[in-house]
Amino acid sequence: MSLPLGFRYSAVYAGLRKTKRNDLGLIWSDKPASAAAVFTTNVVKAAPVLAAQANLLAAGGRVQAVLVNAGNANCATRTGDRVVKDTLSALSKSLKVPAKLLFPASTGVIGVEMKGELVVKAIPALVTEASESRFDDVALAIMTTDLVPKSVAAGLELKGGVVHIAGMTKGSGMIHPNMATTLAFVMTDAEIAPAKLQPILKRAVDASFHRISVDGDTSTNDCVLVMANGASGVAVAPRELKAFEESLTVVLQSLAKQIARDGEGARKLVTIDIQGTKNNADAARIARSIANSPLVKTAIAGADPNWGRIICAAGYSGIQFDPRGVDIAFQGTPVCQRGLAVDFDESALTERLKENDVSIGFKLRGDGKGAATFWTCDLTEGYIEINGSYRT
Amino acid sequence: MSLPLGFRYSAVYAGLRKTKRNDLGLIWSDKPASAAAVFTTNVVKAAPVLAAQANLLAAGGRVQAVLVNAGNANCATRTGDRVVKDTLSALSKSLKVPAKLLFPASTGVIGVEMKGELVVKAIPALVTEASESRFDDVALAIMTTDLVPKSVAAGLELKGGVVHIAGMTKGSGMIHPNMATTLAFVMTDAEIAPAKLQPILKRAVDASFHRISVDGDTSTNDCVLVMANGASGVAVAPRELKAFEESLTVVLQSLAKQIARDGEGARKLVTIDIQGTKNNADAARIARSIANSPLVKTAIAGADPNWGRIICAAGYSGIQFDPRGVDIAFQGTPVCQRGLAVDFDESALTERLKENDVSIGFKLRGDGKGAATFWTCDLTEGYIEINGSYRT
Numbered sequence: 001m002s003l004p005l006g007f008r009y010s011a012v013y014a015g016l017r018k019t020k021r022n023d024l025g026l027i028w029s030d031k032p033a034s035a036a037a038v039f040t041t042n043v044v045k046a047a048p049v050l051a052a053q054a055n056l057l058a059a060g061g062r063v064q065a066v067l068v069n070a071g072n073a074n075c076a077t078r079t080g081d082r083v084v085k086d087t088l089s090a091l092s093k094s095l096k097v098p099a100k101l102l103f104p105a106s107t108g109v110i111g112v113e114m115k116g117e118l119v120v121k122a123i124p125a126l127v128t129e130a131s132e133s134r135f136d137d138v139a140l141a142i143m144t145t146d147l148v149p150k151s152v153a154a155g156l157e158l159k160g161g162v163v164h165i166a167g168m169t170k171g172s173g174m175i176h177p178n179m180a181t182t183l184a185f186v187m188t189d190a191e192i193a194p195a196k197l198q199p200i201l202k203r204a205v206d207a208s209f210h211r212i213s214v215d216g217d218t219s220t221n222d223c224v225l226v227m228a229n230g231a232s233g234v235a236v237a238p239r240e241l242k243a244f245e246e247s248l249t250v251v252l253q254s255l256a257k258q259i260a261r262d263g264e265g266a267r268k269l270v271t272i273d274i275q276g277t278k279n280n281a282d283a284a285r286i287a288r289s290i291a292n293s294p295l296v297k298t299a300i301a302g303a304d305p306n307w308g309r310i311i312c313a314a315g316y317s318g319i320q321f322d323p324r325g326v327d328i329a330f331q332g333t334p335v336c337q338r339g340l341a342v343d344f345d346e347s348a349l350t351e352r353l354k355e356n357d358v359s360i361g362f363k364l365r366g367d368g369k370g371a372a373t374f375w376t377c378d379l380t381e382g383y384i385e386i387n388g389s390y391r392t
Numbered sequence: 393m394s395l396p397l398g399f400r401y402s403a404v405y406a407g408l409r410k411t412k413r414n415d416l417g418l419i420w421s422d423k424p425a426s427a428a429a430v431f432t433t434n435v436v437k438a439a440p441v442l443a444a445q446a447n448l449l450a451a452g453g454r455v456q457a458v459l460v461n462a463g464n465a466n467c468a469t470r471t472g473d474r475v476v477k478d479t480l481s482a483l484s485k486s487l488k489v490p491a492k493l494l495f496p497a498s499t500g501v502i503g504v505e506m507k508g509e510l511v512v513k514a515i516p517a518l519v520t521e522a523s524e525s526r527f528d529d530v531a532l533a534i535m536t537t538d539l540v541p542k543s544v545a546a547g548l549e550l551k552g553g554v555v556h557i558a559g560m561t562k563g564s565g566m567i568h569p570n571m572a573t574t575l576a577f578v579m580t581d582a583e584i585a586p587a588k589l590q591p592i593l594k595r596a597v598d599a600s601f602h603r604i605s606v607d608g609d610t611s612t613n614d615c616v617l618v619m620a621n622g623a624s625g626v627a628v629a630p631r632e633l634k635a636f637e638e639s640l641t642v643v644l645q646s647l648a649k650q651i652a653r654d655g656e657g658a659r660k661l662v663t664i665d666i667q668g669t670k671n672n673a674d675a676a677r678i679a680r681s682i683a684n685s686p687l688v689k690t691a692i693a694g695a696d697p698n699w700g701r702i703i704c705a706a707g708y709s710g711i712q713f714d715p716r717g718v719d720i721a722f723q724g725t726p727v728c729q730r731g732l733a734v735d736f737d738e739s740a741l742t743e744r745l746k747e748n749d750v751s752i753g754f755k756l757r758g759d760g761k762g763a764a765t766f767w768t769c770d771l772t773e774g775y776i777e778i779n780g781s782y783r784t
Contacts, residue, residue: 044707044715044731076703076715076731110700111733220704294686308502311468312612315436323436323468339436340470341503381773 003135003153004164004189006030006231010130011141014122016071016108016115024119025138026091026126027066027185032101033229035063036197038205040222046073047080048104049221051088055100061194063227064101066185067091070142070170072114073181074106075220083116090120094127107144107170107181107221139168142183146172150258156190156247160234163190163244167251171212171259181221182209184255190244191230200245201226208252211284211374212260212291224252260375261356265382268358269375270300275363277370282319286362287374289317296360297379303353305346307336314362321364329361338365395527395545396556396581398422398623402522403533406514408463408500408507416511417530418483418518419458419577424493425621427455428589430597432614438465439472440496441613443480447492453586455619456493458577459483462534462562464506465573466498467612475508482512486519499536499562499573499613531560534575538562542650548582548639552626555582555636559643563604563651573613574601576647582636583622592637593618600644603676604652604683604767616644652767653748657774660750661767662692667755669762674711678754679766681709688752689771695745697738699728706754713756721753730757 007029014024037056039049056063067087074080084104092099106114139149153166167186205224226248236244261269272290274283290296293313299306307328315323328336331352333344358378399421406416429448431441448455459479466472476496484491498506531541545558559578597616618640628636653661664682666675682688685705691698699720707715720728723744725736750770 042704042707043711043713044703073700076700076728076733078732110704111728113733218708220707308465308468308612311436312434312502315434315612316610319435321435336468336503339468341468341505 002155002164003132003166004187004229004231006189006229007187008130008132009134009138010126011134011137012122012126012129014069015118016069022137022141023069023071024122024126025068025141026130027138027187028095028130029064029227029229030231031229032062032064033227034192034194034197035061035103035225035227036194036201037223037225038201040218040220042218042220044076044220046075046106046221047077047084048074048106049223051081051084052103052105052223055103058100061198062101063103063225064097065091065095066103066105066225068105068138068142068183069119070107070144072106072108072112073110073221074114076111077113079113079116083114086116087119087123090123094123103225105183105221105223107142107183110220135166135168142168142170144170144172144181145264146170147262150255150262152251152254154247154251156243158190158234158240158243159237161232163188163232163234163236165190165247165251167255169255169259172262172264181219182224182259183221184209184224184252186224186226186248186251188226188228189230189232190228191232191235192228192244196236196241197226197228200241200248204245204249204252207249208256211372212256212376257375260377263377265380266377267380268300268356268378270358270360270377272360272362272374272376273371275371276366276368277319277321277364278368279370280372281370283370283372284374285319286314286317287372289313290360290362291374291376294379297376300353300358301378301380303350305330305335305349305353310360310362311336311339325365327361327363327365331359332361394547394556395524395558396579396621396623398581398621399579400522400524401526401530402518403526403529404514404518404521406461407510408461414529414533415461415463416514416518417460417533418522419530419579420487420522421456421619421621422623423621424454424456425619426584426586426589427453427495427617427619428586428593429615429617430593432610432612434610434612436468436612438467438498438613439469439476440466440498441615443473443476444495444497444615447495450492453590454493455495455617456489457483457487458495458497458617460497460530460534460575460577461511462499462536464498464500464504465502465613466506468503469505471505471508475506478508479511479515482515486515495617497575497613497615499534499575502612527558527560534560534562536562536573537656539654542647542654544643544646546639546643548635550582550626550632550635551629553624555580555624555626555628557582557639557643559647561647561651563654573611574616574651575613576601576616576644578616578618578640578643580618580620581622581624582620583624583627584620584636588628588633589618589620592633592640596637596641596644599641600648603765604648649767652769655769657772658769659772660692660748660770662750662752662769664752664754664766664768665763667763668758668760669711669713669756670760671762672764673762675762675764676766677711678706678709679764681705682752682754683766683768686771689768692745692750693770693772695742697722697727697741697745702752702754703728703731717757719753719755719757723751724753
């Protein structure tokens, strides 16, 4: 799959992380791109989030470059705003791009002053070494407790020609309830106005990142950014907006599922399908309740088809339903029908629950048309190990 | 501390558990007692919960005996209602007490048919062996993954003489979000009308069991029951109701804190104090958000004074506040003031966080009068070990 045209990438080690691994990344469009972003709803917002929101507004929804670091969240710090200002100012000079077209993002520890001078010092090399082929280097640089870099690319044939969409993300944490920062950057060479892009991104995020239960309980630094620089020369026609949205949704869902699969300590991607509720919102609420239950997540880790934990988590979701109308399946195998146990080959199902991909189906009998799909991961000892001493 | 007068206790092994450990308990008052109870709000309710609610209503708030078993929740089973009926009927004959004065309770696995005949068979011995001194045997019999039995006794001097209050409970699970069943039985020899008792219990539970975040996300079997049999001959006078409520609250808080301390895999009791919010409800919501954060709980397990996770969890609680007005302390040591890091002796504080009792203080500056105290536990590898294969 080809990457979108007109973007350059770079990553260097600025010294923000203790271990010597690239911790500073640059995504740089040849020209200002239409941009849309979704940010954390946390009351506590990191300095780069506030600056990114302000810049996006000041530039009328345009971004030309992203400056992202790992190792420090630049949040709840005395010097946060100053650090953002100094580093963007240095990058602005180096790229010859107005500062308001720059988009800052940070991930790492909260409450520790960030050494902006290390970033300023690293910027010349960062800019010099930028190239169209270094996409993966940025995906690697933004990782924190992630075990693998996460990226995806897709092509879409429009009437005027092919456009490309590529995205990268970082996540980890137990996904929810969590505070691990989610950062996602999606680049496309399609031509589309910022005003068109924002609602499309909002809906695509609702169907992807918000389905791994990161909304509501978001970190201080979360953001998902899309940049469309039009370098393909192909504009998205009004009647093609739906197709473009679908492609963007597929890209974001792939990234979101990669985050769920790589949850801290996780060994499995768990897909939860809810059907038969009154509406989609009810289905999402039941799905979220199941996805967030540590008892469900540990049962999956132990390959235990313990459907009692599923029906119980659904029961405290806040959605009313008749327990006698509940069907539950693991890996497509019915384990509960009309709210009661059904016979199944327990040892065979336990074997199948040891697979890397686990599905949970929860269906209410009747004529309800509501449905939702959620993704989560299992909960293992690894999660505790990682988080018991992350800061130190 | 003396136990309340006029209650007998018994426990036997009926064979509901795989391991041979008492799994059937009886609490038996010499005469019908005034009773009040708070039940699970889960949509999915076990058969004994529905029967207990019906009996309490039919008997006008009177209970003479509790029949409780561990090993099977008798929930989401085909034969649930029949099992409750048969076992209460057998107990009714054996005790010569009308069935509607009997209160059933169960804890254990969901969705597996319960063998009622084992209980029926065990009832004669259960009744024969009942005695005033076997209180602790029942507390032991109701344990599931609890490591220690949980009980407390208190005395209260009223105008007419001394009354006694004693309670036992079982819990475990990570407390919240959880589905581990909470059962609590409180006995008193005070004389008080059922209509007076119910609102007192409701408020006492709000200040105790609902402060270890079990409300909302409750199991299919949760219940807290208080029985007042008047055997002391001392009635609670109208002007003494407040003092009685305070004693009952102290008893329930002790039981609730014992549950939190013995959370699955837990090594520490964590007390979270919130101050300075607009009202108590806001404080409780922030406290709950902090108490439920796996990242906070793992940091405590690792003795890591990671206040960034505290402020972040408060930030996604849904309550609005100015991060620059936040003070945070661990073990009374300030680690964050006005939303910013303050200098503290990190190694000394890390040592203190290794203690069995950890306190987290979160205060908003200003004139807000809201406050709340919550209790939770740390999250360790032990939790995963216990829950990865509980059912099998």
